[in-house]
Amino acid sequence: xxxxxxxxxxxxxxxxxxxMRGIGKRFAAVKALDEVSFDVKPGELIxxxxxxxxxxxTLMKILSGVITDYDGTLAIDGKPIRFTGTRDAxxxxxxxxxxxxxxxxxxxxxxNVFLGREKTTAFLFRDDRAMQREAGALLAQLxxxxxxxxxxxxxxxxxQQLVEIAKALSLNSRILVMDxxxxxxxxxxxxxxxxxxxxxxxxxxxxxxxxxxxxxVFQLSNRIVVxxxxxxxxxxxxxxxxxREITHLMVGREIESLDLGEKPTRGHRLLSVRELSxxxxxxxxxxxxxxxxxxxxxxxxLGIAGLMGAGRTELLECLFGAAPMAPSGQIHLExxxxxxxxxxxxxxxxxxxxxxDRKRLGIFTAMNVGxxxxxxxxxxxxxxxxxxxxxxxxxxxxxxxxxQIKTAGLQAAITSLxxxxxxxxxxxxxxxxxxxxxxxxxxxxxxxxxxKAELYQIIRQLCAEGLGVIVTSSELPEILTLSDRxxxxxxxRQTALFxxxxxxxxxxxxxxxxxxx
Amino acid sequence: MNPTAxxxxxxxxxxxxxxxxxxxxxxxxxxxxxxxxxxxxxSNHTYWNDPRGSSELIVRRTVLLGFFAxxxxxxxxxxxxxxxxxxxxxLSATVFGSLLILLDPNGFREGHLSRLAVVLAMAGTVSVGAxxxxxxxxxxxRIGLPPFIAxxxxxxxxxxxxxxxxxxxxxxxxxxxxxxxxxxxxxxxDVTTMSIVFVVFAILLWFLMSRTVTGRHLHAMGGNExxxxxxxxxxxxLKWLAxxxxxxxxxxxxxxxxxxxxxxxxxxxxxGYELNAIAASVIGGCSLQGGVGTIPGTILGCLFxxxxxxxxxxxxxxxxxxxxxxxxxxxxxxxxTFSQRGQKAIVQRYFNNAIGWSIIPVLSILAGLLMLLFFGxxxxxxxxxxxxxxxxxxxxxxxxxxxxxxAEKKS
Numbered sequence: 001x002x003x004x005x006x007x008x009x010x011x012x013x014x015x016x017x018x019x020m021r022g023i024g025k026r027f028a029a030v031k032a033l034d035e036v037s038f039d040v041k042p043g044e045l046i047x048x049x050x051x052x053x054x055x056x057x058t059l060m061k062i063l064s065g066v067i068t069d070y071d072g073t074l075a076i077d078g079k080p081i082r083f084t085g086t087r088d089a090x091x092x093x094x095x096x097x098x099x100x101x102x103x104x105x106x107x108x109x110x111x112n113v114f115l116g117r118e119k120t121t122a123f124l125f126r127d128d129r130a131m132q133r134e135a136g137a138l139l140a141q142l143x144x145x146x147x148x149x150x151x152x153x154x155x156x157x158x159x160q161q162l163v164e165i166a167k168a169l170s171l172n173s174r175i176l177v178m179d180x181x182x183x184x185x186x187x188x189x190x191x192x193x194x195x196x197x198x199x200x201x202x203x204x205x206x207x208x209x210x211x212x213x214x215x216x217v218f219q220l221s222n223r224i225v226v227x228x229x230x231x232x233x234x235x236x237x238x239x240x241x242x243x244r245e246i247t248h249l250m251v252g253r254e255i256e257s258l259d260l261g262e263k264p265t266r267g268h269r270l271l272s273v274r275e276l277s278x279x280x281x282x283x284x285x286x287x288x289x290x291x292x293x294x295x296x297x298x299x300x301x302l303g304i305a306g307l308m309g310a311g312r313t314e315l316l317e318c319l320f321g322a323a324p325m326a327p328s329g330q331i332h333l334e335x336x337x338x339x340x341x342x343x344x345x346x347x348x349x350x351x352x353x354x355x356x357d358r359k360r361l362g363i364f365t366a367m368n369v370g371x372x373x374x375x376x377x378x379x380x381x382x383x384x385x386x387x388x389x390x391x392x393x394x395x396x397x398x399x400x401x402x403x404q405i406k407t408a409g410l411q412a413a414i415t416s417l418x419x420x421x422x423x424x425x426x427x428x429x430x431x432x433x434x435x436x437x438x439x440x441x442x443x444x445x446x447x448x449x450x451x452k453a454e455l456y457q458i459i460r461q462l463c464a465e466g467l468g469v470i471v472t473s474s475e476l477p478e479i480l481t482l483s484d485r486x487x488x489x490x491x492x493r494q495t496a497l498f499x500x501x502x503x504x505x506x507x508x509x510x511x512x513x514x515x516x517x
Numbered sequence: 518m519n520p521t522a523x524x525x526x527x528x529x530x531x532x533x534x535x536x537x538x539x540x541x542x543x544x545x546x547x548x549x550x551x552x553x554x555x556x557x558x559x560s561n562h563t564y565w566n567d568p569r570g571s572s573e574l575i576v577r578r579t580v581l582l583g584f585f586a587x588x589x590x591x592x593x594x595x596x597x598x599x600x601x602x603x604x605x606x607x608l609s610a611t612v613f614g615s616l617l618i619l620l621d622p623n624g625f626r627e628g629h630l631s632r633l634a635v636v637l638a639m640a641g642t643v644s645v646g647a648x649x650x651x652x653x654x655x656x657x658x659r660i661g662l663p664p665f666i667a668x669x670x671x672x673x674x675x676x677x678x679x680x681x682x683x684x685x686x687x688x689x690x691x692x693x694x695x696x697x698x699x700x701x702x703x704x705x706x707d708v709t710t711m712s713i714v715f716v717v718f719a720i721l722l723w724f725l726m727s728r729t730v731t732g733r734h735l736h737a738m739g740g741n742e743x744x745x746x747x748x749x750x751x752x753x754x755l756k757w758l759a760x761x762x763x764x765x766x767x768x769x770x771x772x773x774x775x776x777x778x779x780x781x782x783x784x785x786x787x788x789g790y791e792l793n794a795i796a797a798s799v800i801g802g803c804s805l806q807g808g809v810g811t812i813p814g815t816i817l818g819c820l821f822x823x824x825x826x827x828x829x830x831x832x833x834x835x836x837x838x839x840x841x842x843x844x845x846x847x848x849x850x851x852x853x854t855f856s857q858r859g860q861k862a863i864v865q866r867y868f869n870n871a872i873g874w875s876i877i878p879v880l881s882i883l884a885g886l887l888m889l890l891f892f893g894x895x896x897x898x899x900x901x902x903x904x905x906x907x908x909x910x911x912x913x914x915x916x917x918x919x920x921x922x923x924a925e926k927k928s
């Protein structure tokens with residue numbers, strides 16, 4: 001399976017800008033990286049592919065000085081080196097754009113670009129004007145039109161990312177590591193990023209690019225390195241391979257085709273929403289959502305498509321009683337009117353919400369895997385006044401089995417799990433409550449191909465069990481694969497409702513960018 | 518390695534390593550060390566000569582701290598902070614005294630309170646505690662104040678309220694209320710009764726925190742409040758429970774302290790105690806970030822803190838209460854430093870950079886001064902002792918700094 005030899009031999013002779021030899025890293029009992037070796041030539045764009053938990057991010061954190069405690073050796077320009085921190089790596093010309101961006105939201109764009117290397121005037125006063133001028137020039141090169149004096153926290157994710165790239169440019173980085181840079185971007189932002197990457201390569205910047213998205217990998221890279229379970233699996237020239245082969249190497253098995261089989265039959269109406277509106281005081285538009293109406297039936301997946309800021313998350317929050325203020329309009333659950341004002345009321349009514357931001361709104365890092373799973377349904381695991389340990393274990397194990405959560409045990413720390421498995425824990429937490437309606441807000445964000453397919457299967461299975469599912473996603477192919485019907489939002493309004501048969505990427509995109517002033 | 522082939526020492530070592538990872542075990546070991554060291558170092562050999570009296574003193578102090586430290590710990594675990602406990606203690610003592618005067622004025626004057634008046638006054642004082650807790654919860658959840666600000670306001674406000682209350686209920690407008698009934702006083706300050714009540718209270722809270730749904734929800738809320746709310750947990754109600762438990766436990770301490778001290782002086786009573794409670798919780802393994810901590814750990818934290826304070830007073834001889842704050846400060850710093858260590862594998866760099874080197878003279882001077890303060894009145898003491906102590910500490914720290922530098926170069 002591992003076709004490593006051909007590419008490696010000719011590399012050994014060329015001068016490499018980065019060379020890794022036998023890199024290994026353990027987190028407690030888990031081997032995140034095991035004897036990984038490969039080289040990078042100057043000016044290359046190498047895509048690092050692998051499922052979540054394959055060790056891509058860990059490897060890049062070692063390369064960029066975030067992790068300083070590891071086995072093996074790292075050489076830059078042929079000289080062995082061991083960074084003691086990101087500062088060291090930056091001096092060696094390596095910058096990293098993390099998946100979770102690293103900006104100080106309360107500071108301006110320019111201040112972020114020059115953070116830690118502020119420019120000063122003759123008397124050691126901070127020279128804000130020079131910094132803003134330079135930051136502005138850098139951003140202009142990146143086709144980014146934001147003002148350098150704007151606060152970083154007010155920018156869209158795509159622009160924040162360009163601020164990070166501007167920071168790397170200002171450092172004169174020769175090597176840029178990008179960790180899933182497109183995971184939170186809209187289509188147009190992705191296009192812009194691809195143009196920016198092309199520009200960077202013209203200047204001779206070497207780029208290590210982590211991504212799950214085969215399309216981007218094949219469009220951008222000239223070589224692909226595949227990792228699996230912390231081990232080096234293969235490196236291939238992009239021109240000599242195809243997406244199928246790479247996915248095969250990543251997963252180590254044939255990935256099931258994304259045809260999810262027969263669609264379950266549609267049951268009775270679970271949810272009916274009429275003219276749901278959510279005001280937005282103090283904003284020019286005046287509303288976050290306006291006049292949304294739809295139905296959801298048993299055994300059905302309703303996809304909600306829309307660009308960032310279209311109101312997808314807000315809509316789910318309204319249904320779940322978690323909106324910042326009370327929405328207007330009618331919601332009927334199985335023909336009974338409901339008006340949840342707190343998530344606990346929505347939970348009691350039979351709804352479940354898997355939130356978009358797993359780290360911030362989903363997992364409890366101080367609790368183990370078992371406790372993360374049982375949290376919502378603890379009341380039913382009581383015997384007398386207290387929680388019964390064995391009832392709790394049984395319940396948690398039932399979800400670990402049903403969802404095939406890969407964990408060292410119920411006692412393992414939730415943070416030791418990969419993103420996909422953490423997501424399954426949260427899904428399990430909600431399935432224990434036996435919901436009628438499952439709301440999934442971008443459930444596969446930051447989840448790898450293999451786990452994605454598993455989640456799709458699980459969603460389909462839940463539909464067959466009689467649930468109704470509402471799912472949002474920032475990836476159109478995902479919406480098209482999963483949904484029976486697709487509702488499109490644009491700027492807080494409903495602009496289309498397609499059946500699966502009539503929906504295409506083009507139609508959805510057209511409706512999502514429709515202006516509804 | 519085959520686990521069944523483990524020899525006895527290997528098994529024992531594995532067990533020890535497992536125990537070592539718990540705060541409670543480390544605290545027990547540290548406590549034993551302090552007790553043995555004090556027994557050996559104390560020139561009067563108090564622990565040998567009067568074990569009963571010595572332990573009674575430590576237990577009394579531990580229990581008095583423990584009551585409201587447990588309340589404080591629950592608030593900390595649930596992600597908040599309570600700065601007001603000292604003032605709540607002072608106010609509760611005042612309220613208890615005031616209610617006794619109002620309910621049974623004759624009995625108060627003659628020193629024989631009716632049983633009904635005592636029960637009603639106790640219930641009233643506990644209710645006042647519950648009201649204060651409700652006020653905190655309202656300020657935090659409805660007004661939206663940060664817990665630090667809300668309880669800072671009551672820290673200063675409630676003590677002043679108690680001072681205003683005292684002259685209006687006492688005859689002649691005195692600024693303190695003296696405890697009237699000797700029999701009642703003896704019953705309330707009796708160390709056995711106090712300990713039994715505390716044990717029952719602690720078991721109830723332990724059950725609440727580690728065995729009930731509510732306890733798990735409190736931990737969840739402390740760890741990630743947003744996620745807890747989105748999991749359908751009524752976070753506002755939980756906060757109310759936590760702050761009410763905190764204030765009620767302080768109220769109970771207020772009544773006992775009233776008896777223990779023999780009078781309620783709202784201006785000076787229990788001043789700064791809130792910080793002792795927070796310190797004991799932190800020593801006992803609670804994280805100020807929320808979500809982490811246990812009831813047994815907090816109790817051990819209280820026991821350890823009071824034992825160290827007692828140990829210093831035994832070794833130094835006199836003026837121990839003067840050093841109480843200093844000891845609390847040092848123990849908190851050491852405890853948190855020590856508990857952080859386990860998380861990082863490599864050599865800790867405490868001294869080998871600019872800030873590190875510049876702290877060495879500070880710590881050396883402090884060591885010399887402590888020598889003078891603690892032992893200045895001893896017959897054997899000469900200024901040379903203080904200088905030598907300072908130099909020895911300084912030398913050791915410099916050696917550590919050099920070792921850190923060498924260890925760093927090696928890696």
